[in-house]
Amino acid sequence: MNTAKTARxxxxxxxxxxxxxxxARLRDAASxxxxxxxxxxxALAENKPVIAMESPTA
Known part of the structure; x- marks a missing residue:
């Protein structure tokens, strides 16, 4: 029995x-x-978020 593959x-x-x-583009722009x-x-190297998200209940 031959079954058809589902589309990915x-x-x-x-x-x-x-x-x-x-x-590379980011490093070039920084340089x-x-x-x-x-x-x-x-921020990426220190694994910190770039944008601080505030909680609506805070």
Missing amino acids: GRQHKPTRSEVAAAW EGSIQASALLI
Whole structure:
């Protein structure tokens, strides 16, 4: 019995090459003097959130 394969959905996560390219663009922007790119690199390296989310009940 031959069953048809179900169609796969869209890819949700970026590929490794896309992630590597994004890091390279971020490093390039930071080396060119972008304050935002530098701050983002620091936040990502320290594993801290870039945007503080406030609780609506706080």
